[in-house]
Amino acid sequence: MIEIDRLQCRYPDGTVAIKDLDITVPEGEFLLICGPNGSGKTTLIRHINGLLQPFAGSIRVAGIDVADAEEEVRKLVGMVFQDADSQIIGETVWDDVAFGPQNLGLSELEIQGRVDWALNSVALQNLADKPCHLLSGGEKRRLAIAGVLAMQPRVLIFDEPFANLDYSGVRQTLQQIITFHQKGHTVIVTTHDVEKVIAHVSRVVVLYDGELRADGPPALVVKNLSRYQIRPPCYSLLGSEPISWLTA
Ligand SMILES: Nc1ncnc2c1ncn2[C@@H]1O[C@H](COP(=O)(O)OP(=O)(O)OP(=O)(O)O)[C@@H](O)[C@H]1O
């Protein structure tokens, strides 16, 4: 589904944020990209949906080169940003979720259907008429997810989805992410806080200083996380089995 080939990112100020990275993500995978602050996680996923263009190397999504077809790729890859506020553009909750489908040029009926479905998916249907700036942090995160869902992308990328969420917010967001994966979406989550999602992912990639340092099934990769300044999940420190955050 996603083929990243010798990707390099050099920002205009000379910062080299990604160094020669190769990753292939098959359709339907649930991938965790972890790494400490500044390791290049956000930079990498911004390349996957065409918000940033490679300095060198290439990225293909569903066989399409991102450099040739940013608009097309953005329909395939939905991204929920680290900072939900930066993603909210509508005045009310309903307007905000409708914005994307309206830009696709869909009929009013189709737009209505997609917005209602997306708001129901994140349990925000009762707040449809509320001004976005009055929402709580957790509600804003759910709104950002609804906005992406309404576009019906095949790949969903969540950048630090649990930041600033309380226990129940983490569980709701995690449940939604798992459901998207179960429905067949390819799902990518980035975080330095692996504890919250590790029990559910099929693969873990470790970024460190812009380089890929580990790539494999969770059971193998978690053992070495502390080498890369990432806190290993409690279960691995205790030598026990993975524990889901959905387990009460
Ligand atoms: N627009 C930019 N211009 C210059 N340097 C940048 C820019 N954006 C990010 N960087 C640098 O690139 C590196 C990787 O940043 P990035 O935001 O991808 O890290 P991250 O792994 O997402 O970190 P965090 O966990 O803090 O979100 C950092 O050294 C950062 O300072």
Ligand SMILES: [Mg+2]
């Ligand atoms: Mg980041």
